[in-house]
Amino acid sequence: MTKIKMCGLRREADIEYANAVKPDYIGYVFAPKSRRYISPEKAAELTKKLDNDIIPVGVFVDETIENVIAAVRGGAVKMVQLHGSESEDYTAELQRMGIPVIRAFQVRSEVDIKAAFSSCADHILLDSGQGSGLTFDWSVIGEAGRPYFLAGGITAENAAEAVKRLRPFAVDASSCLETDGFKDLSKMKAFALAVRGCGDSL
Numbered sequence: 335m336t337k338i339k340m341c342g343l344r345r346e347a348d349i350e351y352a353n354a355v356k357p358d359y360i361g362y363v364f365a366p367k368s369r370r371y372i373s374p375e376k377a378a379e380l381t382k383k384l385d386n387d388i389i390p391v392g393v394f395v396d397e398t399i400e401n402v403i404a405a406v407r408g409g410a411v412k413m414v415q416l417h418g419s420e421s422e423d424y425t426a427e428l429q430r431m432g433i434p435v436i437r438a439f440q441v442r443s444e445v446d447i448k449a450a451f452s453s454c455a456d457h458i459l460l461d462s463g464q465g466s467g468l469t470f471d472w473s474v475i476g477e478a479g480r481p482y483f484l485a486g487g488i489t490a491e492n493a494a495e496a497v498k499r500l501r502p503f504a505v506d507a508s509s510c511l512e513t514d515g516f517k518d519l520s521k522m523k524a525f526a527l528a529v530r531g532c533g534d535s536l
Contacts, residue, residue: 336497337504338529339483340511340522341393342370346380351519353385355526358504360388361415364405365395369515370508374401377410391415391436399427406433415459425455436483441470451479459506462486472500490521493528505529 340352341361352360362377363370372380374392381390392411394402396418405411414428415436425435437455439446440463450458460482462470469487481503488496489510496505511521 336502336529338526339391339504339506340508340517340525341391341506342508342512343380343517344370344372344376345516346383348517349380349383351517351522352388353383354519355522356385357388357522357526359391359413359506360384361391361393361506361508362411363393364397365393365417367395374405374408374410377405378408381410389413393417394420396420399424402428403431403433406431413456416455422454425453429454429456438485441474441486444474444476447475450482457481457483457503459483459485461506472496475500490524490528493525494531497529497531 337358339359339361340357342363343349343352343360362372364374365371384390390411391413392405393415394417402414406414413434413436415438416425417438425437428435434456436457436459437453438459438461439450441447441460450460462468483504483506484496484500484502485506488505488507493505507525511517511525513521
């Protein structure tokens with residue numbers, strides 16, 4: 335079954351919602367320029383309240399490797415997601431530290447898909463941009479060379495189509511889960527139901 339990642343959590347209420355909906359992953363955004371920014375220290379406090387079956391992921395954009403490692407060692411996250419211009423060496427160094435890495439790729443053409451599929455990261459994420467909330471042309475993915483997270487404009491309305499058509503390892507959503515800039519439990523439930531295709535089980 336396609337896994338679910340819900341990104342941009344930053345309040346205690348968001349964690350309560352996640353515990354109710356039970357996505358496979360949740361994401362904290364550690365990029366200071368983002369309106370969803372949360373400090374690693376605050377995230378560590380929230381993670382203490384997170385269901386143990388849900389994996390917390392830290393989203394970083396061109397952060398120093400020392401700060402990334404500190405966020406993991408501080409208990410904020412168990413995996414990291416790189417959304418900047420980090421190199422393969424940077425990724426490999428985190429892996430040598432025992433930290434699983436999701437590497438995000440902005441997809442504009444088949445060239446980007448090839449780069450993603452050749453990455454040394456533990457997982458790859460295909461996106462339209464850095465939190466743009468827009469879909470990209472899924473046809474450029476072609477025959478997937480490896481499992482991937484699909485992001486960029488995935489909503490409760492198109493998630494079922496994405497899962498049926500592309501069979502991604504996971505789907506990742508953020509803005510579509512919000513009302514007035516904050517996570518909305520009903521929207522989180524609707525998204526999870528669309529992906530899982532299990533009617534009214536929540």
